[in-house]
Amino acid sequence: MRKLLGIIALTLIMTSCDGIFSSLYDVVETTSLPFGFKEINESDNSGTLYLDTRDYAKWTYINLRDKAVDTANMLNNSVEPQDWDFAIHRYDVKTNGGMVRQTDFISLDELRQYGHYDEGNFTADTLGRVIVDMSGMMNGVIEYRESNINKVLSRWLNVDLSTMPPIYTMSGKIYLLRLEDDTYAALLFADFMNEASVKGYITIRYIYPL
């Protein structure tokens, strides 16, 4: 009988009104996370970029030299910043006159040891289009804008729309970005979601200059 009373007591204690075992889960304050450059290591020129690219109307511009991030809204014709190296819209990427090569490396350290950054074919941006407004999608209206896109760098994330919901697959590869001034950056796109698994939050690990 004691056993049963024990179970009764345990049940009553454990079953609080709004649930039990909430400590199993992590609480992430997604809105308060800082965006931009973080974890900068001056000794080896590496760091991490954390960006919010959920807004279809927005380009996020990254200036690797000055460690600066800026945005411009296409719908209200905001002007892009004067100095930037590459920019991200949702998962599309463009460069500021740069060229890109996809390597077979998946580790920034291994790439650094290998050197020979200038080998292989680099690809420049081409004219394409990006979605700027999805709000009319259910009425069959999606608004696009013409824009340069770097097709090689945009391969970092493959979005398979043949099934719903889409399947997102990251390449996991390191991309070499040759800037206009012939300096090189190594970019590893590490995630497209935040800690709460909300899509549109991009984490990039980088080395600049290489």
Place this chain on the structure above:
Amino acid sequence: MIKTQFYTTAVMAVLMLMPAILCAQVSVMTATDIDSLEHHLPEDMKLLETVVITASRTPKLLKDVPIVTRVIEARDFQAVDVSNVQDLLQTELPGIEFRFSMNQQVSLNMQGFGGNAVLFLVDGERMAGETLDNVDYSRLGLDGVERIEIVKGAASSLYGSNAVGGVVNIISKRVEKPWTLNLNTNYGSHNNQLHGAAVSFNKGRWASSTNVRYTSCDAVKMPNSGDFGTIYGNKTFNAKERLVYSHKGLTMTGRAGYFFRERESQQTSHDRYRDFSGGLKAEYDISENDNVMASYAFDQYDKSSFALTSGYDVRNYSNVQHVARTLYYHTFSKQNVLTVGGDYMRDYLMSYQFHNNGFHIQHTADAFAQFDWNITERLNMVSAVRYDYYSLSKLSHFSPKINLMYKFNKVSLRASYADGFRAPTLKEMFMSFDMANIFMIYGNPNLKPETCHNFSAALEYIKNQYNITVMGFYNMISNRITTTWNQALNGMVYDNMAPLTISGLDCSASASWDCGFKVRMSYVFTNVDYHKGGLRLSSTRPHTATARLEYGKQWTHYGFNVALTGRILSAVTCDEYTSLTDLTQTKQVTYPSYTIWKLSLLQHVGRGLDIKAAIDNIFNYIPEYYYSNSPATTGTTFSVGLSVDVEKYFNKITK
């Protein structure tokens, strides 16, 4: 493809009839053995002596229940080698389809009723949580299950909301032996694994049973294109404990359970599902004619997203239900039973689909009464009324029912009217969800409850080893809840639909012979009729059938059972809107017919070893295009398994 399916079905039909021909002679021969007949009742006759609970909420012999109740016992699901309720129901019952809805979430269609209109119970208790209107069926393993009772048709007068199209009640095993220990393992195609253990003891006033189970399956890529391309890999873990104390007419049951599922839905994040359940129940025999029961049940179903890179496991959904219940039975004249009772439920829901990941709480209360009246030896009537109240919607509903059964010779006639309803859920009332920055989905606090007037009539004929049941049903459904496009809000809004009717015919025939053959065939015709411009908006298949042919023998140290099971589903052509926002244009879509058959072999070796092997989809059916309601098969698959009843090696063999 259609020709192949026709021949497959024809061959299988002939196979099904063979035992009747082969055993006819055997039956004549064995019929002379009167002793044998008396001591070896056919399985179906034994089944009729099974005590069931779902149809009337009181224990009653299956043959005396005034509503057609299908019972699937443990030996049935061992024979056909299925390990979860989803596979079992599809194998045994026509008219049931588990299909994928968005994001490979599993949804049920049972003769035109969706998952939110069929009430799933575990030992009479509701299950918390839902995804796209369906409970998590993967919680429902068959370990520790004694039988499953299925009552088709409305049953809100006993069970309240959601019992619109039927009730599926999963009944746990009672511990009867002094001790048992079972270890089992199963391995199949696509690295499909199941490992389980069950231990129980029964000592004096105490009885305990513990079950643990682990399953896993790799991601499976479909060979052809379709609405889904790769089925996510997943793993589950389930543990449950029941402890029973019995003494002098008092029975107290304590239970606790934990369930975990992880789905490899994305490269960098997995979906996780957890359930914590517990409960206490006290039953007391006040006198020979009076019994009382009181119970408390707790069920919490959580969903979270596990980010593989950061290791964060963030909960985005939690449904917590507390249910208190009391029941009182009084028996008049040793045969007429009055049941009165009431429930209270506190329903807490936190969801990412609410504004700012908020939560809502609703209290519901109900009272009901039922009278089971044996008017004459042949005529039985069960009538019930129930009143439900919902605090947030201020909604109340009155649900009556009346069931009649008349028996003569070897025939039972049943007729029934029952009311069913489904109250709007917290999700349907308060959703405010941004669908990927594309559009919003809004709840509607002014929703009316779905209602259903269910009429059915059935004839059951039982003679010796033969059992034939034919049932007709007609459902008048109003205010079914769905989402519609709202141009002003530029989003989807929950709303009530125009009326519809669901009618049809449900037939089954079964037979078993002493020579070891058993056959069961079932067929359902379903017609869903929308009163809306002649459109056929339902993708419910009109014709479905299931079949099972078994042959088994048992000697002292060896036995076997071979089972061939099959499902046949007709094609369905329906109208689908071409746009979610403009309901003026439709297109016709045809979902193809298909049939799938499975061959299972179960061998009993020595005292307690079972060896299982199965070939599923033996005719290698592969959909040319994977629609959401196509079977998620890649063709023929194989599985093998072992199960050991350890206690049998310590017990003396008794003949």
